[in-house]
Amino acid sequence: MMQQLLEWILAGGYVLMTLVIFVETGLLIGFFLPGDSLLFTAGLACVPGNQLTETLNIPHFDLLTLNLCLIPAAIIGDTVGYWIGYKAGQSLYERERTLFFRKDHLLYTKAFYEKHGGKTIFMARFVPMIRTFAPVVAGIAQMPYKRFFAWNVFGGVFWISSLSILGYFLGANEFVRKNLEATILLIIFISILPMIITFVKAKYFDEPLTTPAE
Helix, strand or coil: CHHHHHHHHHHCHHHHHHHHHHHHHHCHHHCCCCHHHHHHHHHHCCCCCCCHHHHHCCCCCCHHHHHHHHHHHHHHHHHHHHHHHHHHHHHHHHCCCCCCCCHHHHHHHHHHHHHHHHHHHHHHCCCCCHHHHHHHHHHHCCCCHHHHHHHHHHHHHHHHHHHHHHHHHHCCCHHHHHCHHHHHHHHHHHHHHHHHHHHHHHHHCCCCCCCCCC
16 A cells, blocks of 8 residues: 555656645645655665666656755645644634643643754654644744744755665665565654654653643
8 A cells, every 4th residue: 555655656756746745744634645755765766777667667766856846845844834833823822721622731732842842843754644743733832933944944854865865875775676665664663763762761861841830
């Protein structure tokens, strides 16, 4: 299923890949899209003379063009997600606590982003599903936009370029080409590791956040 989705997206060329990266990072409906594996496989498809493009019947890509298309899509996507959250969240701070709404949870989230917002935006880039919701939550938490934008740009550039370049250099390896699905699963697992490490560190080594008084 995953490989079929990747083949369909890659067959659409730069335009469809750019759209997928934007939707995954900017619109909540894109949480299921395979960003990490797409970037890695697209980078692999940039290797001159590789057989992947013929095997999967997909276009051959240029690494520089790929990055020039996808980096802006990732940055703009997170920006859209932030403003969706910011606009939707403004009214939440005026609401009183109800059975289905805990204002203290909202204030806790705001406190979390004040302390960990920058690295959260950066590291969320490498975690499937989380990267779709992180910018929206940052907007709801009213993370200062200048700070958000700086980490957004840094994270977007690093996420796109690192995975596509990794795919490009590993694409010359015969074992990787013959075990593409296993390699993609490994990439996804590695991408989740930073968030796991951060969670463990925050839980057991950092001082707990306190919820601001209402």
